[in-house]
Amino acid sequence: MVRAGGTLSGWVDSCPHAGWPLAMADRYLTREKDLILCAGHGALFRLEDGVCVAGPCAGRALEPWPVRIRDGGVETA
Ligand code: FES
Numbered sequence: 824m825v826r827a828g829g830t831l832s833g834w835v836d837s838c839p840h841a842g843w844p845l846a847m848a849d850r851y852l853t854r855e856k857d858l859i860l861c862a863g864h865g866a867l868f869r870l871e872d873g874v875c876v877a878g879p880c881a882g883r884a885l886e887p888w889p890v891r892i893r894d895g896g897v898e899t900a
Pocket residue numbers: 838839840841842843861862863864865866878879880
């Protein structure tokens with residue numbers, strides 16, 4: 824789950840390159856916090872749509888995971 828600005832998005836924690844979990848040690852974002860980083864081989868994904876913009880799976884995308892804000896809290900499946 825990523826909250827950026829006023830938007831919230833959720834993604835399955837699996838890289839489309841090799842299916843590995845995205846993070847090691849719970850770090851999911853780049854240092855600038857503007858992209859999702861896969862620790863496996865360095866793929867970078869846009870926060871807003873999960874599309875890979877650099878790395879070995881460029882052009883593919885993370886699988887969405889349903890999340891929403893309800894009554895001030897975050898709900899997920
Ligand atoms: S497993 Fe994510 S870039 Fe290779």
